[in-house]
Amino acid sequence: MFAAVFEDNYRTKGLRRNLVKQIENKGIRDARVLDAINNVPRHYFFDQALLEHAYQDKAFPIGEGQTISQPYTVAFQSELLEVEPGNKILEIGTGSGYQACILLEMGAKVITIEYQKKLYEQTRKVLPKMGYHATFLQGDGSQGVPRHAPFDRIIVTAGAPVVPKPLIEQLKVGGILVIPVGDNERQKMVKVKKIEENKIAKKEYDLFSFVPLKGKHGWGN
Numbered sequence: 001m002f003a004a005v006f007e008d009n010y011r012t013k014g015l016r017r018n019l020v021k022q023i024e025n026k027g028i029r030d031a032r033v034l035d036a037i038n039n040v041p042r043h044y045f046f047d048q049a050l051l052e053h054a055y056q057d058k059a060f061p062i063g064e065g066q067t068i069s070q071p072y073t074v075a076f077q078s079e080l081l082e083v084e085p086g087n088k089i090l091e092i093g094t095g096s097g098y099q100a101c102i103l104l105e106m107g108a109k110v111i112t113i114e115y116q117k118k119l120y121e122q123t124r125k126v127l128p129k130m131g132y133h134a135t136f137l138q139g140d141g142s143q144g145v146p147r148h149a150p151f152d153r154i155i156v157t158a159g160a161p162v163v164p165k166p167l168i169e170q171l172k173v174g175g176i177l178v179i180p181v182g183d184n185e186r187q188k189m190v191k192v193k194k195i196e197e198n199k200i201a202k203k204e205y206d207l208f209s210f211v212p213l214k215g216k217h218g219w220g221n
Contacts, residue, residue, distance in 0.1 A: 002126050008041045015055035016042065022057050023075050030079045036105035037075055042068075044130055045096045066119060066211055068096040069157060073208055075102075080178045080191045080205070081153050083108050090148065090170070092141035093157035093213070097123040101132045103155075110134040111148050113141040115214040142215030144170040151175060159187040159210035163202075164217035173197060180210045184219065 020038045028034060043054035045068055053060055059067040077099070083089070085107030091100055094114035103110050112134050114120040124136035137145060142164050144154070149170035156167070156179035163179055171177055171194045180187035189205040212219040 002045060002047075002122070006041070006044050006130060008043075012041060012043050012051075012055075019055045019057060019071055023072050026057075026072050028072070028075045028079055030075075032083070032106050033075050033078045033102070036078070036102045037071060039105050040098065040101045041130075042071065042098060045098055062096050062119070066095050066116065068098050069210075074099050076189065076206075076208075077155055077157070077178050078102055078106070080189065081155055081176055083153065087152040088148075089153040089155065090141075090145060090151045091155050091157065092144075092167075093211075094123050094136065095119060095157060097127045097132070097134075099155070099157055100127065100134050101130070104132050104134060108153070111137065111145060111151075113137040113139055113145060115139070115141060140215035142166075142213055142217035146170060154178070156180065156213065157210065158213035158218070159184065159208075160213040160218055162217070163190060163192060166217065168192065168194065168200060180208050182207075184212050185209065 020034050043051050046054045057071050059070045062068050083106045087108045089103055089108045089110050091112040094112040100110050100112045117138055120138035144166040150172040152175050154167050154177040159180045173194050175194050177192040179190050181190045186207050186209055191203045193201045195201055
């Protein structure tokens with residue numbers, strides 16, 4: 001999945017600038033999100049033979065039934081998160097690690113948990129070689145990570161049947177949770193803001209298509 005050699009040259013930087021323009025044309029306005037997309041070499045997540053796919057605005061299989069998310073989807077979720085430098089963010093569904101890199105570029109402190117052990121082992125070794133340092137965990141992210149809570153932000157990168165209650169409980173007051181909720185085919189993006197300890201505000205956005213969230217509060221094993 002990952003490139004054998006990490007090299008970012010004039011061509012790949014140009015392809016990335018074009019990708020940023022595409023995303024901006026689709027409505028992403030947060031300059032810090034766009035800058036992060038421009039800074040993260042997405043082709044590092046692809047075999048060199050697949051370079052042409054790296055800067056197309058589409059998802060791509062990465063093995064274990066998972067995908068590297070479409071760049072627009074990554075940008076959309078990142079924009080909804082309203083990331084501030086220094087935020088402690090829980091990412092549920094590490095996958096390739098691309099979304100984590102975007103959050104790190106935005107100045108966040110990232111704790112990321114992956115259900116699939118093989119992906120976890122791969123990503124936790126490769127991202128530091130790329131210069132990105134997060135806290136990598138393996139397990140059931142649908143239950144959150146109580147020992148690291150509370151979080152300023154929580155992002156879920158897999159489709160859930162409902163908003164898991166533990167995630168709201170582990171969110172700081174004033175914190176934001178972004179999660180796709182729906183069935184196994186299509187999900188509405190949901191933004192939850194914790195107003196008070198027992199009060200939330202919820203807003204729904206466009207339809208997306210994510211791989212299923214695994215675990216106790218997801219679609220099982």
